[in-house]
Amino acid sequence: MAEKVLMKGNEAIGEAAIHAGCRYYFGYPITPQSELTAYMAKRLLKIEGAAFIQAESEIAAINMVYGTAATGGRVMTSSSSPGISLKQEGISYIACAELPCLVVNMQRGGPGLGSIQPAQQDYFQATKGGGHGDYHLIVLAPSSVQELVDLTIKAFDLADKYRNPAMVLGDGLLGQMMEPVEFREKKNADLPSKEDWALGSCKGREPRKVVPFNLDPYELEKLVAKIGKKFEKMQDEVEYELINMDNPDIIIVAYGTVARVARTTIQKAKQEGINIGLIRPITLYPFPYKIINQYADKVKHILVSEMSLGQMLEDVKLAVEGKTKVSFYGRTGGVVISPTEILQEVKKILK
Amino acid sequence: MNKVFSRPKSLVDIPFTYCPGCHHGIIHRLIAEVLDEFNIREDTIGIAPVGCSVFAYLFFDCDMICAAHGRAPATATGIKRAKPDNIVFSYQGDGDLASIGTAEIIHAANRGEKITVIFVNNAIYGMTGGQMAPTTLEGQITQTSPYGRDSKTMGMPIRMCELLSTLNTPSYISRVALTKPSYIIKAKKAIKKAFQFQIDGKGFSLVEVLSTCPTNWGLSPQEANEWLDKNMIPYYPLGEFKNSEEVS
Amino acid sequence: MAKVVIDREKCKGCELCTLVCPQNILVMSKSFNKKSYHPVEQINPEKCTGCAFCAMTCPDVAIEVYK
Incomplete structure (x- = not known):
């Protein structure tokens, strides 16, 4: 090593x-x-x-x-x-x-x-x-x-x-x-x-x-x-990471920095009894359409979070094929999303 | 009888795609003769530009790559830095080198890249159908200077050899023409010298070749040659602007 | 003794060679080549000195010179 x-x-x-x-x-x-x-x-x-x-x-x-x-x-x-x-x-x-x-x-x-x-x-x-x-x-x-x-x-x-x-x-x-x-x-x-x-x-x-x-x-x-x-x-060559995907209440799809942030959100949510799963695309091209599509059958809601107005969001929607609800939470202009912001968004959706 | 003049081996035996009387063919031949004479064809990598001579990749019997418009000196740099033992030349027109690619030529020259640049200046855009070039003469009529190039709003034609000669690092900069046999002999010598500088590892070399574009000038090949002599040579004087072997 | 060999099919009839020939023995053919150009041809070949000005000037490298 x-x-x-x-x-x-x-x-x-x-x-x-x-x-x-x-x-x-x-x-x-x-x-x-x-x-x-x-x-x-x-x-x-x-x-x-x-x-x-x-x-x-x-x-x-x-x-x-x-x-x-x-x-x-x-x-x-x-x-x-x-x-x-x-x-x-x-x-x-x-x-x-x-x-x-x-x-x-x-x-x-x-x-x-x-x-x-x-x-x-x-x-x-x-x-x-x-x-x-x-x-x-x-x-x-x-x-x-x-x-x-x-x-x-x-x-x-x-x-x-x-x-x-x-x-x-x-x-x-x-x-x-x-x-x-x-x-x-x-x-x-x-x-x-x-x-x-x-x-x-x-x-x-x-x-x-x-x-x-x-x-x-x-x-x-x-x-x-x-x-x-x-x-x-x-x-x-599609590559992705699945985190906490055992029967989640909601799945977040995020990559790069936002995926890091979402990991913290998952921990915070657990303390409040909310089970969040995370699909983290590692290859953005080719995009992991298949795995997202498979999970679309299993959850009521997918939340896409990006530091943009919603770009990967479009690929996630293509992957989901309308099988479940897809929401988006993003910040732009160089603002880094905080774990609390994502958690608040999740709570809003699950309400 | 001996063959005293024949097609150089470094020139593929296919017809050129250029218009009748266009000087590209002469310039191609001179470069190919130099590759033959130095026996460097097999070690040469040429860069074709965007413009009429984009097809240069077909005509030289050595490895060739087509660069993006104006970027040939950058592409040449990437090749030469990775393959310092190869001979690298770029072939560029006036729109390519003196307009869209001014940054690349100035900086390749200033870094003293060990490449040879053949710059074909015919004072007009050929491939796109006769628009104004940075080297179009004052008063010259083109598609985009239909009332003649007006220096008040369009600036004066750029003299690239003079401009590049203000830099310390280039080794050899020369301007030639091809309108008569004596000029062609001198042009060949200049191109040969430019490659010699590269072979000796001496740094950046450039030869500007004043050239005709009978089609877009709207002249016969003969009239085009005469127009070049009368109008271009007085503004773009022939000769060596930089020769690092000679003490200035 | 000298001679030129003209590749009729490569010639585009630009006439530049005719202007530099010191002996004035290059003229444009009345016939067409396959590309519909009138190619250049030599008259009075015995006058050719093999100076190669024509070949040097030819933008289509269509002329070979023997001496």
């Missing part, structure tokens, strides 16, 4: 990336994730053959990622909400070119310049494509510093497995908090070789072309269909 160390969330992502073999980082400072950029500078600039660039913009950073990804290098960028918006065109190119990379979004309040406080307002952008065209990111939603580590490593592997960009969707709270973490010995995931598509020297093989376009609509349709097939396959 590896030793536990106390680390700040943003720095833990950085160390996890290096642990996962990431040697290329291109990014631009933005609160509340700047510690990650700084951590990568500190580490990568001391590793021979590695590259760290503080890019001139988020746009440049993601297009540097595109270049390195095309050579088969394990590469990442990170930002927070407005910066992630700037990266979207590049992410769309990377998805079209079927290249793997990691994008970390430590969300802050929006829209616009918004705030620098934690939020979950980028769910739609993260899970429904974000940029133009038909594609999805693999989206993982950690809710502890240890999970920031584990899911960062996993995101790199999933990106490689599907040749598709992956996103770790955290928020400012997770990035700024400190918790003890361990960097477990890396299991060698059985990943496809990059040798048969990566750009490099074409000695002894045909030159390769990375082409994220096709002016022939029928040919482009074929490519989009091929990418679409990958999303069907990705559905096997």
